[in-house]
Amino acid sequence: MREVTTEEELEELVKESHQSLVVLKLFAEWCGPCKRAAPEFQKISEEYEGVVFAELNVEEVESAAEDYEITGMPTFLAFKNGEVVDRAIGGNTDAVRKMIEKLK
Template sequence: MVTHINDKNDLVSKLNDAGDQLVVIDFFATWCGPCKMIAPKLAELAQEFQNILIFKVDVDECEEIAMEYNISSMPTFVFIKNNQTITQFSGANYDKLRQIVFENK
């Protein structure tokens, strides 16, 4: 399932609810070309791995969250399990995204 995050409280609440499920946070911007290209692939990933949660954070709407995670380029994907960041990377690399999800699901 792909879920839009509205603000920091929303993210904190959803991360707490996620428990030990893998969470993938997609930090994106509406003006970002690579972000637009990978968005449909995220939906496919959510269909393939139904036990993961994908959260989308618009860096322009949620600057506080982007700063907290030190986001400097888009898209950046942050992988979280049990409220702990496992890893993160930047760039619209679907193969790398899928591999990390597969290894941590």
């Protein structure tokens, strides 16, 4: 799983969605549900070949929360062809699995 720490890395990740489904977890260190969802998201990332998984701390790349209208955390964004095509909000990783299954 890739860690996105700059706006430039985020732009590169979004560009990759022209070739592959990209799933990005946006989180904050202080977020309890984010911490609880982390091991399961790691597990999911190991289950799906051909899907790019990444995570971004919104405290490091502050513009991301505003740019992607993040209203709760964790938020999982799915990108295809350079666009957000779906999102799952909160620590329910089953919703993330369903999103991936629908889009892959």
